[in-house]
Amino acid sequence: MRKGKEEMQSTVRVAVDAMGGDNAPSEIVKGAVEAVNECPEITVHLVGQLTAVQEELKKYTYDQNRIKVVAASEVITNEEAPVNAIRRKKDSSIVVALNLVKNGEADAFVSAGSTGAVLVGAQLIAGRIKGVERPPLAPLLPTMNGVSLLVDCGANVDARASHLVQFAKMGSIYMEHVVGIKNPRVAIVNIGAEEEKGNLLVKETFPLLKNCDEINFIGSIEARDIPNGAADVIVCEAFVGNVILKLYEGLASALMKKIKAGLTSTTISTIGAALVKPALKRTLKDFDMSSYGGAPMLGLNGLVVKSHGSSNALEIKNSIIQCISFKKNDINSKIKEYIQKED
Amino acid sequence: MRKGKEEMQSTVRVAVDAMGGDNAPSEIVKGAVEAVNECPEITVHLVGQLTAVQEELKKYTYDQNRIKVVAASEVITNEEAPVNAIRRKKDSSIVVALNLVKNGEADAFVSAGSTGAVLVGAQLIAGRIKGVERPPLAPLLPTMNGVSLLVDCGANVDARASHLVQFAKMGSIYMEHVVGIKNPRVAIVNIGAEEEKGNLLVKETFPLLKNCDEINFIGSIEARDIPNGAADVIVCEAFVGNVILKLYEGLASALMKKIKAGLTSTTISTIGAALVKPALKRTLKDFDMSSYGGAPMLGLNGLVVKSHGSSNALEIKNSIIQCISFKKNDINSKIKEYIQKED
Numbered sequence: 001m002r003k004g005k006e007e008m009q010s011t012v013r014v015a016v017d018a019m020g021g022d023n024a025p026s027e028i029v030k031g032a033v034e035a036v037n038e039c040p041e042i043t044v045h046l047v048g049q050l051t052a053v054q055e056e057l058k059k060y061t062y063d064q065n066r067i068k069v070v071a072a073s074e075v076i077t078n079e080e081a082p083v084n085a086i087r088r089k090k091d092s093s094i095v096v097a098l099n100l101v102k103n104g105e106a107d108a109f110v111s112a113g114s115t116g117a118v119l120v121g122a123q124l125i126a127g128r129i130k131g132v133e134r135p136p137l138a139p140l141l142p143t144m145n146g147v148s149l150l151v152d153c154g155a156n157v158d159a160r161a162s163h164l165v166q167f168a169k170m171g172s173i174y175m176e177h178v179v180g181i182k183n184p185r186v187a188i189v190n191i192g193a194e195e196e197k198g199n200l201l202v203k204e205t206f207p208l209l210k211n212c213d214e215i216n217f218i219g220s221i222e223a224r225d226i227p228n229g230a231a232d233v234i235v236c237e238a239f240v241g242n243v244i245l246k247l248y249e250g251l252a253s254a255l256m257k258k259i260k261a262g263l264t265s266t267t268i269s270t271i272g273a274a275l276v277k278p279a280l281k282r283t284l285k286d287f288d289m290s291s292y293g294g295a296p297m298l299g300l301n302g303l304v305v306k307s308h309g310s311s312n313a314l315e316i317k318n319s320i321i322q323c324i325s326f327k328k329n330d331i332n333s334k335i336k337e338y339i340q341k342e343d
Numbered sequence: 344m345r346k347g348k349e350e351m352q353s354t355v356r357v358a359v360d361a362m363g364g365d366n367a368p369s370e371i372v373k374g375a376v377e378a379v380n381e382c383p384e385i386t387v388h389l390v391g392q393l394t395a396v397q398e399e400l401k402k403y404t405y406d407q408n409r410i411k412v413v414a415a416s417e418v419i420t421n422e423e424a425p426v427n428a429i430r431r432k433k434d435s436s437i438v439v440a441l442n443l444v445k446n447g448e449a450d451a452f453v454s455a456g457s458t459g460a461v462l463v464g465a466q467l468i469a470g471r472i473k474g475v476e477r478p479p480l481a482p483l484l485p486t487m488n489g490v491s492l493l494v495d496c497g498a499n500v501d502a503r504a505s506h507l508v509q510f511a512k513m514g515s516i517y518m519e520h521v522v523g524i525k526n527p528r529v530a531i532v533n534i535g536a537e538e539e540k541g542n543l544l545v546k547e548t549f550p551l552l553k554n555c556d557e558i559n560f561i562g563s564i565e566a567r568d569i570p571n572g573a574a575d576v577i578v579c580e581a582f583v584g585n586v587i588l589k590l591y592e593g594l595a596s597a598l599m600k601k602i603k604a605g606l607t608s609t610t611i612s613t614i615g616a617a618l619v620k621p622a623l624k625r626t627l628k629d630f631d632m633s634s635y636g637g638a639p640m641l642g643l644n645g646l647v648v649k650s651h652g653s654s655n656a657l658e659i660k661n662s663i664i665q666c667i668s669f670k671k672n673d674i675n676s677k678i679k680e681y682i683q684k685e686d
Contacts, residue, residue: 081539143597144597144600144601155534157534157541157542157543158542158543189586191498191500191581191582191585191586196424198500198582199500199501199582200500200501202582222589222593223585223586223587223588223589223590223593224589224590224592224593224596225593226590226593226594227590227593227594227596227597227598228593228597238534239534239541239542239545239583240582240583240586242534242566243532243534243566243583243586243587244566244586244590245566246565246566246567247566247567247569247570247587247590247591247594248590248594249567250565250566250567250568250569250570250571251569251570251590251591251594251595252594252598253567253570254486254487254570254571255570255595255598255630257487258487258626258627258629258630259602259623259626259627261626262619262622262623262624262625262626262627263619263622263623265622265625265626266621266622268618268622269618269619269621269622269623271615271618272614272615272616272617272618272619272620273615273618273619274615275611275612275614275615275616275618276605276606276612276615276616276619277615278609278612279605279606279608279609279611279612280602280605280606280612281605282605282608283601283602283604283605283608284601284602284605286601287598287601
C-alpha cells in the first residue's frame with residue numbers, strides 16, 4: 001500500500017522538444033500546458049529558443065513551478081542528415097533535451113521533430129539498455145477493437161532475427177504494462193499463415209519466437225488482418241513496419257476524402273450528411289492516430305516518445321501523458337530483466 | 344487499316360479455372376457466361392469437373408460455340424504445397440488449363456484458385472519469356488485519381504535488384520499499353536523520399552532505375568503517397584508488395600465496417616444514412632478492387648491472370664475481359680523487346 005501511494009504521488013519529468021514538428025512551437029507549447037493542467041504528477045522542461053517559447057507560454061494559465069523553459073538556440077530540420085546534425089548541433093533542442101534525460105534531470109523526452117535525428121540522438125545520447133541490440137520505434141495502430149503495437153517502424157532497416165525476438169519481448173512488456181493487455185498476443189508479419197511461408201528473415205525468426213517462453217506467440221499475421229486487431233504486438237523489420245504505418249495513415253486519409261466527397265456529391269446526400277456527421281465523427285475517432293499519442297522508442301535508458309511531425313496540441317498532450325504509465329510501471333527495469341534472461 | 348480490322352475481329356481464347364476460388368464453380372461459370380455475352384471477341388474454355396460445370400452452365404443462355412467445357416477431374420486447394428500439387432495433380436483444372444495455354448489452344452488463363460499453385464504452375468507449364476528472370480504478379484491498386492500497378496505481389500520473396508528493374512520495365516509496358524497511361528511514372532517503395540534512404544535492396548536498385556532509359560523513373564514513393572496515386576507503376580519486392588496489397592484490402596474493409604456502424608449508431612444518423620447511401624456507394628466504388636479484375640502475371644509465354652480467391656461473377660468477367668487488350672496490344676512482344684534491350 002505504501003509503495004502504491006508513493007507511486008501515485010511521484011513526479012514524471014518530461015523534456016519536450018518545443019521546436020520540433022510542423023506546428024512548433026505554438027502547438028507544442030499548448031500541448032505541454034494542457035498536459036500539466038490535466039495531470040498533477042507531470043512537470044515539463046520546454047526545450048527551445050527562449051523568446052519564441054516564452055511568447056507562446058504567455059498565452060496560457062498554468063502552474064509556473066511545473067513548466068520550465070530550457071534554452072536551446074539551434075533547431076534540427078527534417079532535411080538534415082541525422083547523424084551529422086546530432087553531432088554538430090550541440091545546442092539544438094533535441095540534443096539539449098536528450099542530455100536532460102541522460103543526466104537524470106528528466107525521465108522522458110517527447111519530440112515531433114525529425115524522426116531520424118530523434119532516433120539517432122536517443123541512441124547516441126540517452127543510450128541503449130545493456131543487452132538491447134536495437135531499440136525499435138513502436139507506434140500504436142488503431143484497430144477494429146482497440147490498438148496494436150507495431151514494432152519496428154524505426155530508421156534502422158535490414159534487421160536480424162535476434163532483433164525481432166527482442167522487439168517481441170519489449171513490445172509484450174509495453175502492451176501488458178502500459179496499455180494494460182494481459183498476456184498480449186504476439187504475431188510476425190508474413191505473406192501467409194503457414195509456418196513455411198515468408199522471406200529469409202521471417203523463416204529464421206519464426207522458430208525463435210515459437211521457442212520463446214516469455215511471450216505469447218500466436219504465429220504469422222497477414223497484413224489484411226492487422227486492422228481487425230488479430231494480434232496485440234505485431235513484429236516486423238523497420239522497412240516493412242514503415243510501409244505498414246505510412247500506408248495506414250495514407251489510406252485512411254484518402255478514404256476519408258473520398259467519403260467526404262461522396263457525402264456532398266448530390267443535394268439529397270448533402271442533407272443526409274448533416275444528419276450522419278456527428279455519429280460518423282464519433283465512430284471514426286477510434287481510427288484517428290493522434291488520440292493515441294506518439295510512438296515510444298523501446299530499450300533506451302529513459303523514455304523517448306516520437307510524435308507525428310504534424311502533431312497538434314492534443315497529440316503532444318497525449319504523448320506527454322503517456323510517459324506517466326511508462327515510468328510508474330518501471331518498464332525499463334522489466335525490459336532489462338527480460339533481455340538479460342536471454343543471455 | 345486492314346490490320347486494324349483484323350485485330351478487331353480476332354478472337355481472344357481464355358482458359359478459365361472453373362474450380363478455383365471460394366465461389367467455384369457457380370460464380371466462375373456465371374462470370375464466364377457474362378464475359379462471352381458482353382464481348383463478341385471472347386471464347387472461353389471452362390476447365391473443371393464436367394458435371395459440376397455443366398450443371399451451372401444450364402442456368403444461362405449464351406452462344407454455345409463460344410464456351411467449351413474441358414474436363415479436369417482434380418482440384419488443387421489453398422492448403423496444398425504449390426510445387427507438389429502442380430507436379431502430382433496432372434488432371435487438375437490449373438494444370439489442364441495451363442497446358443491449353445502452353446499448346447497454343449488458349450491465349451490466356453484466368454484463375455481465382457490457390458495463388459501459389461497458379462504462380463508455380465504458370466512458370467513450370469507456360470514458362471517465362473526468354474530473358475525474364477522472375478515473372479511478377481502485378482495487381483492494380485485503386486487510388487484517388489485512378490489506378491496504380493503494384494509489382495511484385497507474387498510468391499517469390501527476397502528479390503534481387505535486377506528483378507526489380509525488370510518489374511519496372513514490364514509494369515511500364517502494361518500501364519502504357521493495357522491501362523492506357525502515356526509515359527507512366529515509375530517509383531520504388533521506400534521509407535523516405537531521399538535517394539540515400541532505404542534498405543540494401545532499394546539502395547542497390549535505385550541507381551539502376553535512375554539509369555534506365557526505357558522508363559520514366561520519378562524516384563522513391565513512401566507508402567502514405569500510394570493511395571494518392573503519386574506513381575503509376577510502384578516497384579517493390581514481393582514481401583513488401585504483399586503487405587501493401589493485403590493491408591489495402593484489410594484497412595479499406597475495416598474502415599467501411601466502422602463507417603457502416605457509425606451511420607446507423609443513432610436514430611438521426613440512420614435517417615441520414617438512407618439519404619447518403621446511393622451517393623456514397625457510387626463514390627466508394629472507385630476503391631472497390633473487384634471492379635478492376637485480377638492481377639496479371641507478367642513475363643510469361645501467354646497471359647495468366649490471378650483473380651481474388653473471393654471473386655464473384657463480376658470480378659471473373661472483368662478478369663476475362665482484361666485479356667483482350669493484353670493480347671490485342673501484343674504485350675508479350677513488347678516485353679521481349681524491352682528485356683532483350685538490357686542484354
